[in-house]
Amino acid sequence: MSDSVTRAGKPGKKRYNWKHYIPYYVMVLPGLIYLLFNNYMPMFGVIIAFKNLDFSKGIFGSDWCGFKNFRFLFGTKDAWTITRNTVGYNIAFFLVGTVLAITLAICLNEVLSKRASKIYQTVILLPYLMSWVIIGYLAYAFLSGETGLINRTILEPLGLQPVSFYQETRYWPFILVLVNTWKGVGYSMIIYYSSIVGISTDYYEAAKIDGATKWKQIRYITLPLLKPTFITLFILTVGQMFRSDFGLFYQIPRNSGPLYAVTRTLDVYVYQALMLNSDYAMSSAASLYQSAVCFVLIVSANYIVRKYQRESAIF
């Protein structure tokens, strides 16, 4: 408010009365209404987690039940499993994805042929554009017991026992990391590649004059200069530590019960509790647990960045 007052009082500045502001308020109105309905109503709706939901009374009319739903949730061993899976996979995805993406970005930058480089980029990004349903089909073509490529074309001719991938837990940590990396590596590759392209060639020229090998140039110029990009992506990952890609964990294991111990994450758990069991108590508790921890993570990650590397802060 004070802003407009000082503005109006300044000599020479064009004087604006509130009438000129109205068009701008009108412009933001549709978006504001959408935010209200799509985001803010559900935010107030999280109180379901503290209620004994009774549909005839609605959210606000239902009786409070304190932390009962949370006590139930954390009384099950599912609570630990889904937390471990969510966080564990995020860490694995980040480590594997970052190493591969930076390697690829550096290689892509070294490729001299413009045409080849364009083709590599285009094709490696292709999986990123596919929906998880489609990727579930692709994975099934490889993993299926009856018709899968791995069982029928690789293991069988070698005289090895077939593997029931959709029944055995031990392969899944690898499969999920592989599939997620396959889909996502093109995306982070492009982010790193664009920061490498932005590095001034002067550094490399100087290094060459000093007789630095290619490896040394990568080690002492490229990698250190990728740090800001790395930190930005790291912060985004930390903020999302408690989120999981529902599509990946729902479509790729084909919702197979025996695999739950290693494939079920918070998002899958919430979905199953809500849609399959209509268990509002458990699902709302798990859902709020996720949102609350996420909030703390994002705010603290951003706080730390603001302190050490302001320009990478998200807000």
Added chain:
Amino acid sequence: MKSREAKITQVISNGICVVFTLCALLPFILLFVGSFTDNAWALEHGFTFFPQKFSVEAYRYILDKWQLIGRGFMMTIIVAALGTAISLGISTLFAYGISKSEIPGMKLISFLLIFTMLFNGGLVSTYYCYVNLYHIKDTVWALIVPNFLMNAFNVILIRNYFVTSIPASLEEAARIDGATEYRTFSSIVLPLSKPIMATIGLLTALTYWNDWTNGLYYLSRRNGAKFYTIQNILNNINENLQSILKASTSEIGGGSTADMPSTTIRMAIAVVGILPVVVAYPFFQKYFVKGITLGGVKE
């Protein structure tokens, strides 16, 4: 010495890139070849890159059942077009408003937007609101409205574009010439924003094209199946191919599912589902790359 190092660098970097390129491509080739494999042969030998018996029966079957698949296609196109248009509209207007941060209240409104990136109500209360308060279940809006109409991240990208790439002097000049705020926006700002519109529009269209979650949450199999997009059909076929196709056969009248190419038809429908994306992608590639770099490397 120097040229030897340069050669080795080319071999290694091209080598690694080729390996990853092949890895990215091979599953699609398997899907494609799989859809043209003879169904009985596939059941006997599994999917391979080099089947000994080819057949187009899966595609012939899809053509027979075009009622189902074609409707899914139409729904996908309608939802993607409508969703993208509405989304771009409200996001752009909103972004333009908050780009005028000197206007009282706009900082607060920006904060309301940014806060949605920090905290969200989660699936349960969002679902409750959409189903029990807004009654969106089993309507076409269920595929368009929840979650995707306005993405805070995209709005911020558009706002940044307005702030950095549209000279304030141009807007000032328009105003001096007597243009209203709406006129300035539509005839000065919008035409200058084509690049960011194309990028964000394309990303939004892809989000709608690929989405299967809204259909999963808000369309029931009994009353919402008529709104199924290609992704929803694929998702449901996964669970019970037989019953869906049986239902559609009985509608048409006659025809049994006994001769259905049960295995390869899934592959064929998946191919039909991704074909438009794969065909259009090379033409729009630079916009996707632009969108990714804008999002990853902030400002």
